[in-house]
Amino acid sequence: MLRLEKLVKTYRTGDQALKAVDLVVPEGQVLALIGPSGAGKSTLIRCINRLVEPTSGKVWLGDTELTHLSSGALRRERRQMGMIFQEYALVERLTVMENVLSGRLGYVGFWRSLTRKFPQSDVDEAFRLLDRVGLLAMADKRADELSGGQRQRVGICRALIQNPKLLLVDEPTASLDPKTSRQIMRLICELCAERGLAAIINIHDVALAQMFVQRVIGLRFGAVEFDGPPDALTPDVLTRIYGEEDWEATIRKVEDEDAEAAE
Incomplete structure (x- = not known):
């Protein structure tokens, strides 16, 4: 449905925000982008709909390559990509x-x-x-x-x-309290399921991502460090993505939330 091939974004300063990212998102899948600030999460989302122009690589939406479309053709294709800011x-x-x-x-x-x-x-x-x-x-x-x-x-x-066929969601809960954050994430995932929509959600809250999405992509320094299901985010994996921290506390939080929801 969505396919990224060797996607690179290098700014004029020489900073490389994305380093040859390969990614396939099938129809109907909701995934979260996690990673530290500056990892390239927002840049990745904006390169997909060309709010930020990629330096090299390709973005495919279905059978259409977006990276070399004219402005008029790009406007038409953007109809297929809903953006939530x-x-x-x-x-x-x-x-x-x-x-x-x-x-x-x-x-x-x-x-x-x-x-x-x-x-x-x-x-x-x-x-x-x-x-x-x-x-x-x-x-x-x-x-x-x-x-x-x-x-x-x-x-x-x-x-x-x-x-749209695809939702691009950039930090939808960053300004919200914990309860409202969960309501918004639940709503997005429910609507995607109802409509068969794929979605890429850039989110800082690891526990919130683990609670709701089907797949997690962990970015570090513009490269994919992890790609897998939420329950595979072990303390070792989170340390690779973010660095040293007490990740057991984050995992316990998710387990407690799941137990609470099951009661």
């Missing part, structure tokens, strides 16, 4: 509904987008999505009236209304 990236003065519908701007014509006149089918889908994430009653509220968790749910709706 750490800082929500909402337009504060617009309503929740208007922010969700902005996810359809790649599909409507210039004048419709300028006047925000969307087809009724798009409006109906926006209402369905808001209902699914528990925000139907807030459709007419301005974005700047919402809590952090509510804003992130709006961002999820905006990404899903594109009807």
Whole structure:
């Protein structure tokens, strides 16, 4: 579904953010990118949709190679990739509904987008999505009236209304409290399962990643250090990715959460 081949990103400073990364993400799989700050997690996500231009290598979405597309062709392919941002990236003065519908701007014509006149089918889908994430009653509220968790749910709706094949999720819980973080991760994973979506989630919280995703990619200095299931993240593996720490405490936290959920 998504395939990265020898993906490299080197900045003008000479810093190499990604070092020949190979990665295949099948349809419907939700994976987490973990690793220390500066490991290349956000760069990897942004190279996939070319918000950051790769230095070399290839990115394939299905049968389409994205790395050499013209700007017009890239805009069309970006419809297939929904992006959920750490800082929500909402337009504060617009309503929740208007922010969700902005996810359809790649599909409507210039004048419709300028006047925000969307087809009724798009409006109906926006209402369905808001209902699914528990925000139907807030459709007419301005974005700047919402809590952090509510804003992130709006961002999820905006990404899903594109009807994408792939979700790219950059630190969705970084600004949220622990309870809301779990709710947002659970929601993303449930929606991906319902829609058969693949997702790549850049996340700092190792325990949260272990609780929810099917696969974990550990990056260190721009290279893949680990690729496997969450339960294979042993203290030795986490030390390879992050360095020395009491990783037994992290693993116990996940085991305690799993036991609590089973009760």
